[in-house]
Amino acid sequence: MKPPTVSWQLFWAFFRIGIFGFGGGPAMIPLVRAEVVTRHHWLTDEEFADVLAIGNTLPGPIATKMPGYIGYRVGGVTGCIAAVIAIIVPMIVAMIVMLGIFSRYRDVAWIRGMGQAVVPVVMVMMAQLTWDFFDKSQAALGWLVSIAMAIIAAGLIYWLGLHPGWVIGAILVAALLRPAGKKKAEGAA
Template identity: 85%
Template sequence: MTSSTTWQLFWAFLRVGLLGFGGGPAMIPLVRAEVVTRHHWLTDEEFADVLAIGNTLPGPIATKMPGYIGYRVGGVSGCTAAVIAIILPMIIAMIAMLSIFSRYRDVGWIRGMGQAVVPVVMVMMAQLTWDFFDKSKAALGWLTSTIMAIVAGGLIYWLGVHPGWVIGAILLAALLRPKGNKKAEGSA
């Protein structure tokens, strides 16, 4: 592992940390852009796996993903660089913004700043959702992907099941799936 890789990881995740307004979920499309599109450290499928597993583990996704990706690309020093890079802007911004907000919280344009970011984050999350749905369609077909999305949405949003349990159940089902089905599908 070279020091240039460590610096690449640091700068990639520093950009995410600087531009990732809205917290961990808002950072996911930015992480994908750096890790998959720009640096090609992961494929889309690998990124989706990291995201799925990261969502099942406790703690903030904004540090779990950079930590794992940094470790995978650059070992312990890559993990350290990625996590420091992602949290450093958050720490500085929290101190600065909370100081400013507490002093000027009644000023209209300060309130409007937070509200104006929400639609942009919504579009970024919608784009990520569409990209994942396209990949799911390619792997499972549109009908299976749609049914799984509706069932998962129903379990998570209407019944209040934690997403980790839903993802865990799907992983368990995939592990327990009889291997004979793949051979039968391949010969058909």
């Protein structure tokens, strides 16, 4: 039996995410990480964090930007197409079916409860992803810098209403403009 091609692996990985990714793009991020970093090892945690950060600065839904980039990086143009199709087909079918059910039976209590029951599960998934990113941040920057950056970002986003893309973009620009530290020559004491 012939092993599956990378495009098929990408398709099935993102198809699973599309099927189980209820709650929209942000709810899919932990599932994307599980498939891409943990299961298939296509990206490291650091690379995944970079893709997520850059994806959040660009316009459009994160649910298609991440599969598009990851698919392209892993499998070229065909990988990109496979990943994007795999992620959107289940969403389209689910949306059509669920909107039909919700509009027909919107007054039934268990139908209303279905949508509300997903929220705590998505909350736990997002909390786990947040903790993983914070853990990586404190390993790279230290506790004090990580906490200070989180507080400043929260203030800018939640209290001042600044779009997260502007905050991430400013951090990327600051990192690019920061003078590089002088590295010691190899073998120098």
